[in-house]
Amino acid sequence: MKTxxxxxxxxxxxxxxxxxxxxxxxxxxAAHWNLFGLRAEDVIIDLLTDSGTGAMSSEQWAAIxxxxxxxxxxxxxxxxxxxxxxxxxxxxVIPTHQGRAAEHLLFAVYGGAGKRVLNNTxxxxxxxxxxxxxxxxxxxxxxAGEDTTSDAPFKGDIDLVALERELAxxxxxxxxxxxxxxxxxxxxxxVSLACLRKVRELCDRYGKxxxxxxxxxxxxxxxxQQRETGCSGRSVAEIAREAxxxxxxxxxxxxxxxxxxxxxxxxxxxxxxxxxLRQMLVVTEGxxxxxxxxxxxxxxxxxxxxxxxxxxxxxxxxxxIRYVVDRLHAAGVPVLRPAGxxxxxxxAARFLPQIPWNEYPGQALAAELYLAxxxxxxxxxxxxxxxxxxxxxxxxxxxxxxxxxxxxxxxYTQSHMDxxxxxxxxxxARKEALRGVGIVWQPAVLRHFSAHFEPLAKxxxx
Ligand SMILES: *Cc1c(COP(=O)(O)O)cnc(C)c1O
Numbered sequence: 001m002k003t004x005x006x007x008x009x010x011x012x013x014x015x016x017x018x019x020x021x022x023x024x025x026x027x028x029x030a031a032h033w034n035l036f037g038l039r040a041e042d043v044i045i046d047l048l049t050d051s052g053t054g055a056m057s058s059e060q061w062a063a064i065x066x067x068x069x070x071x072x073x074x075x076x077x078x079x080x081x082x083x084x085x086x087x088x089x090x091x092x093v094i095p096t097h098q099g100r101a102a103e104h105l106l107f108a109v110y111g112g113a114g115k116r117v118l119n120n121t122x123x124x125x126x127x128x129x130x131x132x133x134x135x136x137x138x139x140x141x142x143x144a145g146e147d148t149t150s151d152a153p154f155k156g157d158i159d160l161v162a163l164e165r166e167l168a169x170x171x172x173x174x175x176x177x178x179x180x181x182x183x184x185x186x187x188x189x190x191v192s193l194a195c196l197r198k199v200r201e202l203c204d205r206y207g208k209x210x211x212x213x214x215x216x217x218x219x220x221x222x223x224x225q226q227r228e229t230g231c232s233g234r235s236v237a238e239i240a241r242e243a244x245x246x247x248x249x250x251x252x253x254x255x256x257x258x259x260x261x262x263x264x265x266x267x268x269x270x271x272x273x274x275x276x277l278r279q280m281l282v283v284t285e286g287x288x289x290x291x292x293x294x295x296x297x298x299x300x301x302x303x304x305x306x307x308x309x310x311x312x313x314x315x316x317x318x319x320x321i322r323y324v325v326d327r328l329h330a331a332g333v334p335v336l337r338p339a340g341x342x343x344x345x346x347x348a349a350r351f352l353p354q355i356p357w358n359e360y361p362g363q364a365l366a367a368e369l370y371l372a373x374x375x376x377x378x379x380x381x382x383x384x385x386x387x388x389x390x391x392x393x394x395x396x397x398x399x400x401x402x403x404x405x406x407x408x409x410x411x412y413t414q415s416h417m418d419x420x421x422x423x424x425x426x427x428x429a430r431k432e433a434l435r436g437v438g439i440v441w442q443p444a445v446l447r448h449f450s451a452h453f454e455p456l457a458k459x460x461x462x
Contacts (some may be wrong), residue, residue: 004319007312008410011058017041024371032452033367033437035376044374045416047405050342052098052255052262054409056300060259063303067296072287076295076302083302087237087309088214088244090267092274096285097292099215099253100125102266104284105277106211106251110176111135118166119178119213120158121185121399124384126178126213126251128445135175136390138166141399142195145186148336148347148400153227156183156220157195160202167206177203180213181220181243185385187402188216188340190223193231193242200246211268214250217243218257219341222314237309249273256342259304259409263297313410320417321407327421333428342406346424348381349401352434357382357397359436359456365403365427367455368434373423378404384448 019027019042031037040046046053056064068074077095084093096102103126110117111133122130122137130137140162144152158179167174179199181191203210221240225231231239244250249268254260268274278288285292293301307313318339325339334350348355348362355361362379369375378384381401389396405420427434435456442451 004316006410006413007310007316008057016044018044019374021371024374028367028370032440033363033455034449034451034453035366035370035378036449038370038376042374043370043376045412045420046376047343047407047420048376048378050256050406050408051253052260053411054259054261055411056259056261057303057307057410059307060300060303063299064296067294067299069295071290073289074295074298076298077289079302080298083305084265084267087217087240087305088250088267089241090244090249090269092268092271092277094266094274094277094281094288095291095293095298096264096266096281098255098262099213099251099264100129101285101292102251102253102264103129103213105266105280106176107133107135108280109273109276110209112175114173115175116166116170116173117176117178118158118163118174120156120180120183120191122178123180123184123213123215124446124448126180127385127387132445139399140166141183141186145183145189146399148187148334148345148350151338153223153338154190154192154195156181156186156189156191158191158199160195160198163199164202167202167208171206174206174208177208177210178213179210179247180215182216182223182341184215184342185380187336187345187400188219188343188404189336190220190227190341191243192228193224193239193246194228196243196246203248209248210246212243212247212250214244215253215256216341217250217252218308218314219317221309222318223341226318235309236311236314240309254301254304257304257308258301259308260297260300263293263301265291265301317407317409320414323414324405324417324421328424331425331428333424336400336402344405344407344420345380346377346403346405347400348379348403351403351428352431352436354432355434355436357386357401358395359438360401360453361436362401362403363437363453364434364455367437367453368427369403369423372427373419375405375420375423378406379448380404383451 113134254263336345385398
């Protein structure tokens with residue numbers, strides 16, 4: 001049959017509270033126009049993030065009942081460690097309460113003043129942890145990612161020419177090379193195996209460690225299977241394993257392709273590095289056999305790492321995202337193409353060309369999607385990723401002004417996607433009337449989570 005269905009049936013449901021625009025206008029104003037400030041029950045379809053928001057399977061819930069909550073040497077750790085070793089091939093697996101805690105440990109080793117960390121695009125927490133250590137986080141997105149309209153298959157690839165130049169010019173300062181799969185901040189776009197092989201070669205040539213930010217390793221593997229020459233006959237698990245085999249280690253948020261609601265880990269091949277990381281783990285996270293997680297969480301992740309590489313699951317997940325992207329594109333909505341792994345990205349710069357980057361077109365669009373249809377999305381643009389240039393002190397825009405509609409795993413159905421399309425088209429039909437937002441208050445780091453905004457009555461002349 002041609003119809004790709006959700007490869008599951010629903011055993012437990014969570015009601016959605018319906019709201020109307022006037023109520024949503026009051027709620028958004030009370031949240032200072034920051035969607036993170038809304039109560040989840042005031043959202044109709046919550047696409048803020050795909051992180052920890054997915055539905056667990058009946059097998060995961062069953063595994064939770066098997067959770068062994070012993071402080072040291074719990075059976076659940078054994079199952080978790082074995083599942084992560086089998087999936088990644090890395091011998092040393094260090095559990096953390098989520099991905100950023102793994103990053104914190106990694107940069108305690110590889111960060112520090114004067115160091116440079118290279119990445120296709122640092123995710124916000126990765127950049128924050130890297131910079132908090134005193135190191136500089138250098139983004140090297142590939143040229144294909146610049147054009148949000150082209151159908152290039154691997155827009156997540158790191159810029160290999162820039163990577164080689166960095167290694168040649170700043171060889172001594174570069175402490176770590178990372179590649180984020182899929183490239184979350186770059187639109188959920190995949191990284192090819194060909195690119196990872198080149199990164200491995202360069203890291204060998206310059207003697208640098210190479211880590212994957214592997215939060216969405218299975219989605220990346222599925223897109224490689226679909227798009228990379230010679231990969232169509234290979235399984236998602238096999239392709240994912242080849243990516244891990246090329247690296248020295250990885251950080252993972254289990255809230256993404258771990259299919260769990262909490263958790264993460266760091267894994268590596270080097271026993272000395274693992275011993276150092278475990279020492280720090282005891283101080284900040286917990287004993288090495290639980291690392292900030294309950295035994296039941298370790299069980300859910302162990303099961304999730306098996307379910308995430310199933311072909312029918314990946315096929316359904318990508319089909320539902322592609323469905324929305326294709327419909328919106330056909331209707332003339334500027335949407336990042338080709339469809340990425342975990343989200344639909346609206347190109348707010350092209351959607352709202354009347355709003356300059358420093359009036360945050362992505363935030364303005366995200367606010368209107370909520371007002372129009374109760375959809376909660378997330379700006380990934382100059383609000384989240386804009387930064388102060390360490391040399392000049394000026395605020396710099398991000399590479400793109402995007403609004404991310406992240407799709408939680410196994411949570412929403414086809415009719416929710418149809419509703420989403422209707423809301424986006426409704427806003428698109430009124431796009432000329434939208435105005436930017438100004439920042440009224442912001443914290444020093446990770447400002448998008450808590451900044452206060454006000455709608456600007458009139459967009460200033462650019
Ligand atoms: C979510 C994410 C992280 C951080 O993981 P948390 O579990 O949210 O702390 C790091 N890198 C990428 C690419 C992510 O998507």
